[in-house]
Amino acid sequence: METNPGWVTAVRIAPPSLKDNTADADRLINELKIRLDADCIDVDLPLLRRLPRLIRDSGYVVRCLCFNDQGRFRLVGVKTADERPAFFGMAVDLGTTRVVLRLINLETLDAIYETAFDNPQIAIGPDILARIHFASTDEGLQTLQRLIVEGLNEHIHRMCEQSGIQTTDIHLLAVSGNTSMAHLFLALPPHHIIREPYIPAVNVLGTVPAKEIGIHGSDSARVYIFPNVGSYFGGDLISGILYSGMHRKAEISILVDVGTNAEVVLGNQDWLVACAGAAGPALEGGVSKIGTTAGPGVIDRVVIDPEDRRILLHTIDELPPKGICGSGMIDMMAQLFLSGMVDIRGRLAPENCGDRLREEDGIRRIALASADESATGQALSISQVDIDSLIRSKAAMYTILSTITRYVGVTFDDLFRFYVAGTFGSFINPRSAITIGMIPDLPETTYQILGNSSLGGAALILTQRAALEEVAGIRDRITYLELNVNQEFMNRFSAAKFLPHTNPSLFPSVRIPKYSKRNIYCSYS
Amino acid sequence: METNPGWVTAVRIAPPSLKDNTADADRLINELKIRLDADCIDVDLPLLRRLPRLIRDSGYVVRCLCFNDQGRFRLVGVKTADERPAFFGMAVDLGTTRVVLRLINLETLDAIYETAFDNPQIAIGPDILARIHFASTDEGLQTLQRLIVEGLNEHIHRMCEQSGIQTTDIHLLAVSGNTSMAHLFLALPPHHIIREPYIPAVNVLGTVPAKEIGIHGSDSARVYIFPNVGSYFGGDLISGILYSGMHRKAEISILVDVGTNAEVVLGNQDWLVACAGAAGPALEGGVSKIGTTAGPGVIDRVVIDPEDRRILLHTIDELPPKGICGSGMIDMMAQLFLSGMVDIRGRLAPENCGDRLREEDGIRRIALASADESATGQALSISQVDIDSLIRSKAAMYTILSTITRYVGVTFDDLFRFYVAGTFGSFINPRSAITIGMIPDLPETTYQILGNSSLGGAALILTQRAALEEVAGIRDRITYLELNVNQEFMNRFSAAKFLPHTNPSLFPSVRIPKYSKRNIYCSYS
Numbered sequence A, B: 001m002e003t004n005p006g007w008v009t010a011v012r013i014a015p016p017s018l019k020d021n022t023a024d025a026d027r028l029i030n031e032l033k034i035r036l037d038a039d040c041i042d043v044d045l046p047l048l049r050r051l052p053r054l055i056r057d058s059g060y061v062v063r064c065l066c067f068n069d070q071g072r073f074r075l076v077g078v079k080t081a082d083e084r085p086a087f088f089g090m091a092v093d094l095g096t097t098r099v100v101l102r103l104i105n106l107e108t109l110d111a112i113y114e115t116a117f118d119n120p121q122i123a124i125g126p127d128i129l130a131r132i133h134f135a136s137t138d139e140g141l142q143t144l145q146r147l148i149v150e151g152l153n154e155h156i157h158r159m160c161e162q163s164g165i166q167t168t169d170i171h172l173l174a175v176s177g178n179t180s181m182a183h184l185f186l187a188l189p190p191h192h193i194i195r196e197p198y199i200p201a202v203n204v205l206g207t208v209p210a211k212e213i214g215i216h217g218s219d220s221a222r223v224y225i226f227p228n229v230g231s232y233f234g235g236d237l238i239s240g241i242l243y244s245g246m247h248r249k250a251e252i253s254i255l256v257d258v259g260t261n262a263e264v265v266l267g268n269q270d271w272l273v274a275c276a277g278a279a280g281p282a283l284e285g286g287v288s289k290i291g292t293t294a295g296p297g298v299i300d301r302v303v304i305d306p307e308d309r310r311i312l313l314h315t316i317d318e319l320p321p322k323g324i325c326g327s328g329m330i331d332m333m334a335q336l337f338l339s340g341m342v343d344i345r346g347r348l349a350p351e352n353c354g355d356r357l358r359e360e361d362g363i364r365r366i367a368l369a370s371a372d373e374s375a376t377g378q379a380l381s382i383s384q385v386d387i388d389s390l391i392r393s394k395a396a397m398y399t400i401l402s403t404i405t406r407y408v409g410v411t412f413d414d415l416f417r418f419y420v421a422g423t424f425g426s427f428i429n430p431r432s433a434i435t436i437g438m439i440p441d442l443p444e445t446t447y448q449i450l451g452n453s454s455l456g457g458a459a460l461i462l463t464q465r466a467a468l469e470e471v472a473g474i475r476d477r478i479t480y481l482e483l484n485v486n487q488e489f490m491n492r493f494s495a496a497k498f499l500p501h502t503n504p505s506l507f508p509s510v511r512i513p514k515y516s517k518r519n520i521y522c523s524y525s
Helices: A024-036 A045-057 A128-134 A138-163 A179-186 A235-244 A326-338 A350-356 A384-408 A422-427 A430-435 A453-463 A465-477 A487-495 B024-036 B045-057 B128-134 B138-163 B179-186 B235-244 B326-338 B350-356 B384-408 B422-427 B430-435 B453-463 B465-477 B487-495
Strands: A008-012 A041-043 A061-068 A073-080 A088-094 A098-105 A111-118 A170-177 A206-209 A222-225 A253-258 A261-267 A272-278 A298-304 A311-315 A357-360 A363-369 A380-383 A417-421 A447-451 A478-480 A522-524 B008-012 B041-043 B061-068 B073-080 B088-094 B098-105 B111-118 B170-177 B206-209 B222-225 B253-258 B261-267 B272-278 B298-304 B311-315 B357-360 B363-369 B380-383 B417-421 B447-451 B478-480 B522-524
Touching (some): A024 A073, A061 A465, A088 A138, A098 A453, A111 A138, A128 A179, A138 A179, A235 A261, A235 A453, A253 A384, A253 A422, A272 A384, A311 A363, A326 A384, A350 A357, A363 A384, A422 A453, A447 A453, A453 A465, B008 B024, B024 B045, B045 B073, B061 B170, B073 B170, B088 B453, B098 B453, B170 B453, B235 B253, B235 B261, B235 B465, B261 B384, B298 B326, B326 B430, B350 B357, B380 B384, B417 B422, B417 B453
Parallel strands (some): A041 A073, A253 A417, A272 A478, A417 A447, B041 B073, B253 B417, B272 B478, B417 B447
Antiparallel strands (some): A061 A073, A088 A098, A253 A261, A261 A272, B206 B222, B261 B272, B363 B380
16 A cells, blocks of 8 residues: 555455445545645546446455546546556656657656657747747648647557557656647647737646547546746646745745746755846857757767867767857857967957868858768858857856846856756757856856757656645746846947957956967777 | 626736736636636636636626636636627536536526426436447447437527527637546446445546537637435435525425435535435336326316316326326325325225226226327226325335434424425426325425425536535535434335225324215316
8 A cells, every 4th residue: 555656556445335435536535635635636538437337356455547637636546456557657758849759657647768859840940939930820720730640659569569568558658848838739829928928828727538638548547737927838837946946945045947048047955036038049059050969970979189180070979060169169169269269359360270271151160070070972161150159059048147146136156056957958068158258157066958958847747746846836936027128238248259258357267369370180989 | 707606707917018928818817716716726727728818808898608617717708899609508407318408698697598408318228327338339428328318409509590699709618517428428337326335436526628529619728517425316416405405494304306316415504414215216206007207288287176076187288188197106105094095004995986996807996087088099097006006106205204303303393394306396286295105294374395406406507606605514514314214214115005005093183084875987188
């Protein structure tokens, strides 16, 4: 009769008798109410229909999956004492560009399998704005929903097959996505999300029956969707906060999730302040001509030998290079700066670039790989335009960070932890980000890379009963700070466009380089 | 901004702004929470999807249908301030043999239309036992469910058409039926209801989405199903108690619902004791060869002239007679007794029956109508077998009534009200029932005929917000008394098989007749 920290509870119920003719469902629920200290436990019809046979087959000892649905428990699945397989759940990071699934055994709490796929809605529009415009008709909205649901079902089937379970063994899904993606997933009209005053259809979504949205699972499977705070602060970030644990700490921490927007949360166990701003797609690899999201053959780390300015590129899976991701760009930028190949304004310094320097249509570039060396058959290079874009992004990020801390009245030194979230964040080298002045000059131990915190938070919902209660607390505690792009903000932004900053004393650990001329040599291994 | 005593609430919500970017649904729900003093209000997806347009089209003034779902409110429908038609609901008395529907305007609280139809499950089996056996396979259960749901949908469509509304204007249904019918309606396995220890699948059913069971209505329509106390004490009787109001009175009342079973409830605002027993199908018109349920041409009242023993028959709609219903049988029995045509043991007294007496296969009968006079083309008569059956039924009823009052320790004189419920009860003449000793000899003002109390209670659920809370109170307060058919019960039963009783002092108002011979003449007008 143990109870795991998740949602599965084993219960023994007294068999019915002439003296106690309480109905099957009520008998089970009464016992669960005691075990879970719950006032009320809901049960859907499909499960009710199976109960009488199930509890008798089990000899009145059953395992129950009871999920908490907006402050109220719901019986989502019942199995006999030793029925196999276990209850399974699926954590879903519903990204605008990439969707990540993690299959979880809800009894052992083990992650079984993880997979990712490109959001099929990209076919309609790569960015969320295009999709919301497409969703302005009912048909458009339904098309977008169908695309994501079919994509999810396809991968749910594949994952189940490869894990030796049935899709009907999936009883619970936890979905973390930004506000727009949550709307498109549920076919909720997203129209007003992008129009002043930027109003979602709903903030607190709770759970919906999986079959109501066409997701394959058991016939009583439920889908939990993280609540959002508003149009620009979605459930993915609440999931990230949950995963970081910053909301449980006495000390002040900051969480940064960089995608198309930089989303920033500052706070502790008592308060949370959040803001978001356009950090620029440079960080997602979206601006540079060779920029791309992380994947095999993508340059993710760059070292430039300070002695001979040889450029050493590292690619994911160590394949011939085909592009560069955001963290690769930051590394590259830091190394170009430290080697004197760009100056403090971020301009390529021809005197230090050697034969790597190219100029096309009046724009300077640094060659990274020849057409022979690259995986694409085309030469790879980074242009001054790419660099300028990155500099604007890093300056925006630093300005957002300094604005939110000033707003609250704390300094960077007050930060106990600096969490870096998001797929982008998984690869970032904090040292490089500090070097270019994108993030504050804190001890490297302050920085903690969370990886996919949105997925991590969704997995917590499935495995830790306590996590779900924390979500409401997080949501209610968040103060959303609307970034005012006023003169003061612009002044700070301008100051941050230098490497690392117009005020180098803010970055004492960064050694401002002296320029010298050396040969530059490119290699990847 | 008035609020009606039902479930519809008019609310004005503040338009969103940059200063208050609460989502549409949350904004509406927050306002409703205040209006309804509710902690939480659930909303289903189909309604959420319509909300953003709806609240804007309405200029932020809307009418909301919020139903209470097991202690928690649920937003079931939203209309703009002056959108027509109104919210409609359907009260359903889901009888084993007859189904009655009442269409109700949930805003004016008016009953719009009422109709009834034979339960289409009769095609599978006239009685519930046969149906439960048929439901032992999944296909059988689904067939039974489909039959009743299709029957309901057909009549819902017809009622809506005749009332000038759409089926999508139906937002709420309240269904009152016995435990078995509720199970068959929801396709819950009824197997254990009829097998010791007689366990329903579920006692407290709450509401289910109409589309989950295939009932036509708005896409967010909900179906409330009355809870049951056990296999033999269904939601129909809880609905009847609700309708009678006995659970709100300081004085003790008794409620009798006679169908195939006699279901009896005794109690007041503090306690309720219930029992049920086989009162015999004679009262439902099921045993006598010419017995039938009430309907056009059915004999419902009988008078025998004490002077000349002329039998005067009244038929429903005053059509030629085609059979006799339970209340007609009771009237007949009382009149036969008062006229001396049967003796105190219920035996036909040939010396007082004149030329009305027949004898076939050694069984005596009283002729009621010749083949020419009847609507069926066959002579109508009542046999000694029919009379014996009725006497057993009336004795069972009186024994149940005396058993339950003795159990509680009250006398019949302590009763403030004696409620007679059920279709059968609508036609009963209390004076006749007293005369044959079926019900106690109380002042006729004590008796109150409730009519279809099961339907009446369902209508209350749709029109009186307070009623729903009372249901849980009624259910929890009921003590179910298992009738022990022991020697003492059998002794009481034997004593009650006399007319009116072996102890005539229990029925002081009944004049025990003296026998005399007169001519008997039959007529109906």
